[in-house]
Amino acid sequence: MPLNVLCCVKRVPMTGGRIVLTADEQAIETRHLGFTISPHEECGVEEAVRIVEAHGGSSTVLTLGPPEAEEQLRDAMALGIDRAILLQADGELDGGATAAAILEAIEAERAAGTEYDLIFFGNESADAGNYQVGIRVAHALGLPCVTGLKAIAVEDGGLRCEQEVPGGRDVYRVPLPAVVTVKEGLNLPRYPSVPGRMRAKRKPLETRPVAAAAAGVEKVRLAVPAGQGTQVEILGHGPGAAPAVVEVLRGAGVL
C-alpha cells in the first residue's frame, strides 16, 4: 500500500560544547554554531524514507522557520525525501501558532489534492522543547496521535507503535491516517551520499509565507541549567590509573 508521508522538522543550533545565551537571554548564541535538524526528527526523516522505500508512495518534509531553514530541507531531501515545504516566518512562533501554520499548510495541500496518510513530528524540538506541536496538529485534524515512539511498523493498513515508558514499552496499533511523534533511537539515520546531496539541489521546494500570530505563550527568558559543559576528572597517571578506569567501566555496565 503506497503511503503519503509528511515529516515535520525544525532547524536548531548544532550544539556540542557549552551552551551560551544571547545577551537578552532570549535565544542560544549561534555565532559559532552550525544548524541541524533536531535529532528526534532526523529519525523521523529516516523512518519516512524507509517507509516509502518499502511501501511506495511519496515523502514530503516541512519546516517552519527562517529562509536559511532551506538548508535543513535540502539535508532531508539528500537523505531521500522527495519534496519540501518551507513555511517562512520571521522570528520564533510558539507551539500554538506553529501548529496553526502547519495545519493551514496541510489543508492547503489537501485542497491541492495531497492527503497525508502519516505525519511525523519529533517528540519535542531540541532547542525549545515545548512538546506541543505534534499533538496540537493531530487534535486539530482529528487524527489519532501516539507520542514518544522508539519503533514503528506499517502493518495491515495500520501502524504498530512502540512507546518508551519507564521499565518497558507500550505497544499501540492505530489506523491510518495518523500522527506520530518520535524519539532519537527510533532507527539509525543514514548519512547523506554525495549523489543524494546533488539530487537534493534539484528537488522541488515550495515556500509559503506565514503571518506572525499573536503569541499564546510568552517567553520570559532562557537559563542554562547548572552542570552544563564537560567535567574532566583525572583518575590517575600511567598504569596506576588502570584500576580506577576499570571501576568506571564497571559502573557504566560495560564490563
Place this chain on the structure above:
Amino acid sequence: MSTLPGRARAVVIGAGIVGNSVAYHLHQQGWRDLVLIDKGPFPNPGGSTGHASNFIFPVDHSKEMTALTADSVRQYKELGVFTRSGGIEVARTEERMQELQRRMSSAASWGIEGASIVTPAEIREMVPFVDARILAGGFYTEGVGVVDSLRAGTLMRERAQAAGALTALANTEVLGIDVERGRVQRVRTTRGDIEAEVVVIACGVWSPKIARMAGASIPLTPAVHQMIDVGPVPRFADAKSHIEYPIVRDMDTNMYERQDGAGLEIGSYAHRPILHDPEEIPSVEEAALSPTEFPFTQADFEQQMEHALELCPEIVGDESVGVKYAINGLLSLTPDGLPLLGETPEVKGLWSVAAVWVKEGPGIGKAVSEWMAHGESEIDLHSSDIARFWEHQKTRAHVRARAAEGFNKTYGIVHPGEQWASNRDVRLAPFHARERDLGAVFFEAAGWERPHWYESNAPLLEEYGDRINRREAEWDARWWSPIINAEHLALRDRAGMVDLTAFAIFDISGPGALAAVQGVAVRQMDVPVGRVVYTPILSPGGGFKADLTIMRIGDDVFRVVTGGAHGAADRKWFSDHLPPDAVLTDVTSAWTTLGLWGPRARDILASLTRDDVSHEGFRFGTCRTIELDTLGVLASRISYVGDLGWELYVPIEQGAKLWDMVWEAGRPHGIAPVGIGVYGTTGRLEKCYRAFGFELESEYNVCEAGMAGPKVKDEDFVGRDAHLRHREEEPAAVMCTLTVDDHMSKSGVKRYMLGREPILTRDGAPLTDRKGRRSYVTSAGAGPSIGRHILMAYLPPEHAREGAELAVEYLGERYPVTVAVAGATPVFDPDNTRIRS
C-alpha cells in the same frame, strides 16, 4: 599536574605541531628552563594541527619550503609517525601538464628524488578508483606520505620533558604579554605570571591576537579549508592501514582525495575565500567540535562534489557511501602565502612561528631554534622572515585582500612573474603620473608601483628590428614584453631614466655611525666622505644577509640604500646591530631616486648643472650634492646596469620636477624611460651582477659568489671569522654565467627559460656540489646587447670553466648551454670601460 615556574628562558605559547617542535629543538640546542603552554588540553589543544589532513607532498616551487619539508619528513620518520603512500598531482588539462613539467624541474633543482610524469593508465594502475579517462597525466612523487602530527608533537614534547628541560602546561591561557623598553618581560597566564627572556608565539590562527597583547603584529588571517569524509567505502573495507593508496591532488579543481582507513577524505581550496578574525574563534568549551573546526557550509561545496564525482565516480557515486564528517577547518593565510618566522620587528625577544603547515612544522621548529640560538639557521629562512613586511602590508585589509586572492591559487598555476591584483597603488612614486602617461606597465615591489616597461617605447621595436627576440610561447611571454629588450638597447646606445623610488633608504648617524656600518659590512667603511661602497652583509656563518650600497654623506652619517622588497628585513638587521651611540632613521619615504644611465648620461646631466660631472671631476664610486637648476640633488655615480651614469636622489616632493628636467634635457639625446625589466634583469645579467634572493642567500658564501675582495679589512664584522675560513677553502661551487646555445623545442617553438630550472650535463645528469647542493638557474633573462639568453648558476668547480658544455631542463625538454664566464667577469663589457668612461 606541574605548576607554572616563575621564570623561564623561553616560553612557547601553543602546543600544536609548531610549538612542540620549537620547544623540543630549543632543548636540542641546549636550552633549559623552557615552558610550553596552551589554553587547550593535550594532546589536541584544538588548533589547526588537530584537524589537519596530515599529508605531505615534498616538491614545491619554493626552494625554502622544499628544504623545510624535506627536513620535516626526516624528523617525522625518525619519530616513527610517517607512512609513505606516494602521491600524484593529476592534470585534467594540457596547461596543467606543462605545469607538472615545471614540478619535475623543481624536483630536480631542489634534489627531490623519486618524481616522475605518469600516464593516465599508470595513474589508474596505482589508484584504481579514479576515472583516468578525464586525465591528461600526472606528477607522481614516491616520497609523499601521511604523518600523525599530534603524536609527533606529543613525542617531541615528552622528550624535552623527560630531559628535564621543559615544563608543559595544558589548559593555561595567556592573559597578557608585558613589554618593557621594547623587550619582552613576562607572560601573564591564568595560572600566574612567568618572567621570560624569549617568548615564542606558535599559536596558529590565534597568533595575531596574542601578538597584539605585546604590541606586535603577526599578519595572518584565519581562513576556511573545507574537508569532508565519506564512507564506509566498500573497496577500503579490508584496508589494513589508514593509508594504502597514493594521495591524489586534483590540481585543476583545487581539490584532493585520499583514502583514510575505510573512508575517502575530500578536501578543497576551490571555494570562495572564507576569512575569519582570530576574535571570532570560539573557546574550547563553546566549540561544538574543536575551536578550529567551524560548521560546514554546504553551499560552498556544491561544485566540489561534482568534481569529486567526476574523478572518483566509483566511490563518490556510490549511494551506500555517506558523508560522515564535514568541516570548515581553519588554517592560516598570509599576504604572500609564506610563513611568518623570526623575531618580531616591534618587540625584542618576541618571536613568531606562525602560518606553518604540518608538512613544514618540525623543520621550521628546528630552523627557528637554530636562529634563536645562533643568529641564523642552516636552511635560509629569508623568504619567511616576519621582518619582511612594511607597515601597510600588516594592515587587516591588506592581509585579507591578499589572502583571499592567494587562497584559490593554492594548487594554482602561478607564473614566476605573476602580479597581485588586489590592494595596488599603495605606494606611488612622485613620477607616477608621468609614467602612467607613458603607458607604464606597473609591477609591484614592497607595495611600490614600479614601471616594468613602457608601452610608449613600442616604436623602439622597429628601430631595433631583428635584435629583439620575440617569445613565441605564451608562457615565456607572460608578464613580459619585447619592449624591455628595446629599452635595454636604447639605454646602451643613448640613455635611459629609471624610477628607483622603491629603494629602501635609511640613514645611520651619531658618534657610533661608523662602528655601526663597519660592524655589519664586509667592505671597509672608513672611507672619505662622498664615497659609495657596495658591500655584502653577512650572517654569522658567512652566508648572505643582503647586498647593498652605503654612502658616506658625513663624518657621522651613512646612507644605506637597499632593494625595497627586502628593505624592511635589512632595516631590522641594521637596527639589531646598532651600538648605543648610533641612530637609524628610515628615510625611505623622504627620498626618491631617479637613475640616469647610458653613454649620453653625462651630456644630459652636464646640460642641467654648472657642477663638474666629468669623469675626473666626479669619479665612479663617489657621491655628492650638485645643483640641477633649482634642485639640490644628491648624485651617486654607481651603476647596476653597466653603463655610465648616476643615481639622483631628491626629497620626494621634488621628484616630479627632477623627472621633468631630466626628461626635457634628455630628449635631444634620445633618452628613453626604462623599466625594471632592464634594471632588474637584462642590464644586470649582462653584467653578471648578483641579486639578493636569487644568487645571494645564506646558503652560499662570498667566495662562491665570486665577490670576495682582494683582502679582508682588519675591523671586525658579522661573519668575519666564517668569511676568513671560506677564503681558505676551495669553493664548493662557483657562480657562473651561461648562455643558451639552442632554444628550439621538439615542437619547433623557441623556448626561453625563466629561472629556477635545473642545470644538467648534456646527458641529463644533475650537478651536485660537494656540499650536496644542486645546480639550478638562479636568474634567467635576455642579454639583448650580446644577443643571447643568459642564465646564472652556481656550478661545481669541475664544471665552472669557460666553454663547459652543459644543459638546462625547461618544461620537460633539455636545451644545450655553455658556460660563458666562471666567476664575476661580465659577459658584456668585461673591462667595465663603459661604467668608467
